[in-house]
Amino acid sequence: MALIVQKFGGTSVADVERIQAVALRVKAELDNGNKVAVVVSAMAGETNKLVGFVEQTAKLYDTAEYDVVVSSGEQVTAGLLALALQSIGVSARSWLGWQLPIKTSSAHGKARIEGINADDILASINAGNVAVVPGFQGISPKNRVTTLGRGGSDTSAVALAAALGAERCDIYTDVDGVYTTDPRIVAKAKKLDKITYEEMLEMASVGAKVLQTRSVEVAMKHGVRVQVRSSFSNEPGTLVVNEDEIVEQELISGIAYSRDEAKITLVGVLDQPGIAAKIFGSLADANINVDMIVQNVSADANHSATDLTFTVTKADLERAVETVKADAKDLGYKELQSDPNVVKVSVIGVGMRSHAGIAQRMFQSLADKGINIQVISTSEIKVSVLIAEEYAELALRSLHTTYGLDGDE
Numbered sequence: 001m002a003l004i005v006q007k008f009g010g011t012s013v014a015d016v017e018r019i020q021a022v023a024l025r026v027k028a029e030l031d032n033g034n035k036v037a038v039v040v041s042a043m044a045g046e047t048n049k050l051v052g053f054v055e056q057t058a059k060l061y062d063t064a065e066y067d068v069v070v071s072s073g074e075q076v077t078a079g080l081l082a083l084a085l086q087s088i089g090v091s092a093r094s095w096l097g098w099q100l101p102i103k104t105s106s107a108h109g110k111a112r113i114e115g116i117n118a119d120d121i122l123a124s125i126n127a128g129n130v131a132v133v134p135g136f137q138g139i140s141p142k143n144r145v146t147t148l149g150r151g152g153s154d155t156s157a158v159a160l161a162a163a164l165g166a167e168r169c170d171i172y173t174d175v176d177g178v179y180t181t182d183p184r185i186v187a188k189a190k191k192l193d194k195i196t197y198e199e200m201l202e203m204a205s206v207g208a209k210v211l212q213t214r215s216v217e218v219a220m221k222h223g224v225r226v227q228v229r230s231s232f233s234n235e236p237g238t239l240v241v242n243e244d245e246i247v248e249q250e251l252i253s254g255i256a257y258s259r260d261e262a263k264i265t266l267v268g269v270l271d272q273p274g275i276a277a278k279i280f281g282s283l284a285d286a287n288i289n290v291d292m293i294v295q296n297v298s299a300d301a302n303h304s305a306t307d308l309t310f311t312v313t314k315a316d317l318e319r320a321v322e323t324v325k326a327d328a329k330d331l332g333y334k335e336l337q338s339d340p341n342v343v344k345v346s347v348i349g350v351g352m353r354s355h356a357g358i359a360q361r362m363f364q365s366l367a368d369k370g371i372n373i374q375v376i377s378t379s380e381i382k383v384s385v386l387i388a389e390e391y392a393e394l395a396l397r398s399l400h401t402t403y404g405l406d407g408d409e
């Protein structure tokens with residue numbers, strides 16, 4: 001008898017009918033002989049609505065009260081699912097974050113889970129009851145309700161699976177798994193049977209928004225096997241697991257892209273110690289995350305000036321430009337160029353660690369299509385390039401073919 005955590009996202013619990021369908025899925029898992037804990041999101045659109053109420057009520061709001069309001073969507077679905085289970089003869093009860101408790105930091109609106117007391121819930125599950133837990137919420141050391149950041153129910157589910165020592169955490173969502181790339185753009189994209197935690201982290205952080213990034217970190221840390229699957233079909237989904245569970249590892253597992261990038265170039269910035277520290281120090285102080293960075297060698301004869309390019313999120317572009325301009329006197333640049341019309345494309349695969357030439361194939365593939373690379377960055381298992389936004393689709397298709405990922409259309 002295995003213990004499975006099932007997590008259902010907003011579209012899977014969007015109305016009472018769907019909640020009733022979820023109850024049948026839970027029952028099917030019980031009929032397989034398993035024990036079940038369920039984590040639910042709020043009904044689709046509900047959290048946005050609650051955030052809207054907060055913003056209408058107070059412009060500069062108290063984040064502790066924000067959490068009281070926005071955590072309520074999950075409380076509703078947890079109670080409704082427990083009722084739906086009871087009405088098909090399944091013994092079930094809800095467990096709110098504070099009742100376990102799910103202990104978190106005090107960072108309201110983006111709290112981190114610090115520990116889960118699973119004793120009572122486990123005793124109840126072992127006594128034959130289904131436990132229904134609202135995702136997204138916890139309780140701070142000061143006994144205040146907290147939330148984990150948007151998309152945080154995934155993290156609730158994985159953390160609960162770790163605390164319960166569950167066999168698997170099934171994340172039911174509106175896609176049927178993790179794909180080699182965005183199937184809306186590349187028709188030949190294939191569903192992956194398995195992907196490693198590290199690859200999934202890279203996929204999640206470069207824009208494949210299937211799982212909250214934090215949930216993958218928690219899964220990797222605790223070795224929780226996660227399955228991403230559709231609540232609208234019975235097909236198996238994609239397993240996110242340790243590398244040693246994957247027998248035939250592809251060189252490249254996926255190609256991700258992010259349109260959420262914008263580029264800033266400082267032309268003729270002083271080439272002196274302390275300049276980069278100054279620029280990125282001011283940006284950090286302004287809470288602006290910088291992603292890719294390249295600095296050229298000085299082109300002029302006396303090596304006094306160079307060009308520096310970096311990227312920020314599109315939403316931060318204006319503030320980043322203002323922040324750099326405020327330091328203009330110290331930086332001595334000749335010109336500041338900014339460009340929001342860029343996209344970051346990344347090829348991802350743990351196979352890169354042991355194979356040479358992956359990056360070269362990427363650059364060649366883009367060159368063959370006449371696509372200019374503006375910035376490059378790499379990690380151990382990822383190569384990312386920044387290109388003009390208009391080429392995003394062409395680049396994805398061409399790279400997908402280059403790395404042999406095309407399936408049947």
Ligand code: ASP
Binds near residue numbers: 042
């Ligand atoms: N309901 C929350 C949100 O919309 C948490 C979640 O669904 O994961 O962000």
Ligand code: MG
Binds near residue numbers: 009151154210212
């Ligand atoms: Mg989600």
